[in-house]
Amino acid sequence: MSFRSGVSAFAVAAAAVVFSGGAHAAPNCGLANGKKADGAPIPIGAIVSATGLDDFSSSAKAASAYFKCVNDNGGINGRPVEYTVLDDQWRPDVSAQAAASLIKDKKVVALVGDMSIPGCGANAAIYKAEGVVDIPAVGVVRECFNSPNIAPINAGPRLSAIGISRFAVEKLNAKSLVCLTPKIPGAAEWICGGMEAWGKLRNVKVSTVTFDPASPDMTSIILQAAAGSPDAVVLTFSKGTVVAALVAAEQQGLDKKTKFVGLASSYALDLPQAVSPYWDGKYHVNLEFAPLDSAGADAQNWRSIMDKYGSANDPRDNFSEAGYLAAKATTQALLSLDPGKIDRAAVTTALKSIKDFKSDILCKPWYFGEGARHNANHSGLTAEVAGDKWKIIGECVDADDPELTEIFAAEKAAK
Amino acid sequence: MNLQFLVSGLGLGSVYALSGVSLVVLYRASGTLNFAIGALGALGAHCAWTLLSLKYPAFLAIVASVVVAAAGSFLYGRFVAPALSHRDRSVRAVSTLGFALVLLGVMGLVWGETIPRRLTLPTDAAYVELLSVRVTYTRIVALGLALATVGAIALLLFGTRIGLAMRSLASDRELGGILGINTTRVDSIAWLISGAIAGASGLLLGDLVRLQPSFLTFLVIPAVAAALLGGLTSLGGTIVGGLVIGVVEGMLTSFPELASYRSAAPFLIALLFVAVAGRSHSLRTSQ
Incomplete structure (x- = not known):
């Protein structure tokens, strides 16, 4: 049973429990x-x-x-x-x-x-x-x-970045991406490096912008990320900084030209409430696991x-x-x-x-x-902000990191 | 050079300047460098957020932010600071750091540190476009408020009896006391005013930066740097200092090699200033 069909099957059972006033099993x-x-x-x-x-x-x-x-x-x-x-x-x-x-x-x-x-x-x-x-x-x-x-x-932040990049390219028609990442030793090379390697294979232009995580001036940071008018900016950090980045992008009206997407690190139940309604249907994140309110x-x-x-x-x-x-x-x-x-x-x-x-x-x-x-x-869902909640978009998709070639080959051989 | 970042930096620099003024007002009157202004501002901003989320009018939330920060500052200044008044300035400064940590802990307990929140003011909705950057009315208010605060404080210092008392104590605290100035009363008023300004700064920073207790608490650092550029006494110098720090920090964004170290700008600017000012002072002294 696939993850999605599993979710659907249990949705009925879960609804029965909820509406009968029952608690968890x-x-x-x-x-x-x-x-x-x-x-x-x-x-x-x-x-x-x-x-x-x-x-x-x-x-x-x-x-x-x-x-x-x-x-x-x-x-x-x-x-x-x-x-x-x-x-x-x-x-x-x-x-x-x-x-x-x-x-x-x-x-x-x-x-x-x-x-x-x-x-x-x-x-x-x-x-x-x-x-x-x-x-x-x-x-x-x-x-x-x-x-x-x-x-x-x-899956890890590298694959989460590639997963959401794939969504941005395939579903949001992005042809150029910016990986916006805090300057933490090794992180930019590991996370944005993955996006860049993936972009080369997909003929997608990927550039990296690093910033000082202690800097309070998110407006300048987000202006720098959007400076070359990329089709999408991938936010690789956690929810608190993501809210600050989205607010800055909103105040500058950057979403008119550029899409904003994020990693699983910004998938938190309390994030939509902080950025809705402006970002409804406009901010997408990759998920490494089932939604937190899954009925599976x-x-x-x-x-x-x-x-x-x-x-x-x-x-x-x-x-x-x-x-x-x-x-x-x-x-x-x-x-x-x-x-x-x-x-x-x-x-x-x-x-x-x-x-x-x-x-x-x-x-x-x-x-x-x-x-x-x-x-x-190495496979995840995508969610978008929808009011005070997240809404799951589409099916599970593989993050086709070039580094995983051997793993994909081994999985294929094991089948 | 991208002038977008200049415009962007000005908004934040205005609030650094305002926070710096809060420090200078208190330092001039009582000789205490209050490292808790960031935490007091954060406390006010979180109270404002709570009221806004409960659908109270924005005006009430803004007033609450200022009142809560002013009250917190006053209570410390009235009941804790006098016990330390005979101690060295560094001891008094470090004690305010303790006060900041207590406030930070309280905010962590009440609001949590990691819950993403957004503080929105009515002035966020409108903007003017300058050099392809949207300057929200909140940023314009920040600059206007910084300048207006300096004017009001100058008026207080040079046009009122309490201002005269503050200047007397700043000049010679012991002599002021002997002459009959009620130091506790004057100090308390200075703590109250400083706290109110911190409340306004915190509200603006909560909107412009992010609503997170620790982040706002430690934004006292650029405020201290701005106050240092004003020599801890000059209100005009502090305003210029805050704006310079904000603009330099913003402009560094356009230099990829330096962009990742922007948060060091306040320290470096203050350090450079202190070194140059100290050198010219010692030159003047030797002559």
Whole structure:
């Protein structure tokens, strides 16, 4: 069943629940037998960037909720998951300390559901050396997708940029694009570089404009991005800065000549309210996961688990969805192991062997994959601002990054 | 050179200038450099946003922004600042940084740091076009308000008894006290006026920049730079300083090699000014 048809099928069921005044269905996880796991704990870790420029801990909170649900439902064949989450404060040195602490002291069998900005770069080497696998919920930087032992659940900003570029070219008839990105080391090369490489293959003119993220003068920045009258400007940053950029573009009337599109990082339920009605039908974003209000069965299960095992304050965002998926995929893999023989080597083998992990939160099944490049999630939807909400446009579309040629070939061969 | 950025920078520079005036007014009267003006402005702007989102009239929201910031500033100036009045100026300045962080925490709790919001004023709807840039009435109001504030403050300082008292305290605080000036009362009025100006600045910055507590709080930095260009005493110099900083920051956008470091412009301009002014001062002293 495709993602879209899955959504449609469950829409009827969801409507029935809503209109009958019912709540979410009971959470479903692990062995789903209602028995508390009381065996020897299985240590699993996660590193998040919780304190610093922003709080990226929601993925681990969702993974934690899922593991709590698993522990209440038979655990991993009787053994509970002991989930330890450490904050790296956005600092590579702290991230390295956290990884060492989890791997050497806590003896974790894997890292799951994390989201750390410096983590992949700081820790890829130790994961490889110690034979530990990391399944981040959300990878941001290049190293998260180009390390043998790291396989994120999300598509990443590079593919999100290419996905929305493809939409701008194919649906908005754009022939020239500007990648507008904050000056963060490596980000412009990784994200806008992807758009440029993709543009060369598609004969689309792509240029990059970087800006100082601390600069308050968004009007000048947006004027600079639109200076060459590109057909579309791709906003590669998060929702707060996107609102400032869209307001500046609106005040300058730039949308008359130039389209504005964004990455999944600006897909937030509270963004449309801030920019509507002016941007209704005019601002489009790429999605790496199902819409947050999706009626799909797994999306509903994610919300049920968050309601029962998470805190009311835990964000229900895309990062949370990804954390849920990372924990679920890991649980399914661990359940295939002999509970008496669960050690790091066995878990590494099991996680690396994950294939065809299906969820209606994803466009396509997720897998860990071979080699050093992992990007199983490379397909996403597009949403546009419609009043106070997002409206999904069209079907799932692949981000045809030239860097993924081998991955596409391997997927084709596996079919 | 693209003159679009000059026009764009002028709008923001006007608000830097206004914020700088808020600092100078207080510094002249009480000798305290108030690093909390950004946070006070942010607090006022968020209150205004709340009223606007509850469909209250824009006029009420604007007044609320100014009143809330003025009240916050007054309360600190009346009840906290006197306890530190005998301390060194740097200690008093750092204590306002603590006040800013407290306000930032409160705003984080009440409004949240990461929720995208938009503050829209009625003056955003109309604009004039200059060098292919739409200059909204909000930007024109910002420039007009900065100039009008300087005029009003000058009138207060040189045409009223309270202004005379402020100038006396700025000249010699101890002597002013001995002569019978009620320093607490004068200081409180200075804190009140400074806070009101900060409230207006915060409202304009919330509209022109973005409505985010931390972002607005730390926009005190270009305001301090503007005040430094005015020698922390000259209102006219502060206005010029704010405009220069805004324009330079805007113009740097057209230089791709430098555009990514634009936020350093206020520091560099202030540093350059202090170095040159300090050098010429020491030359004059040695002569």
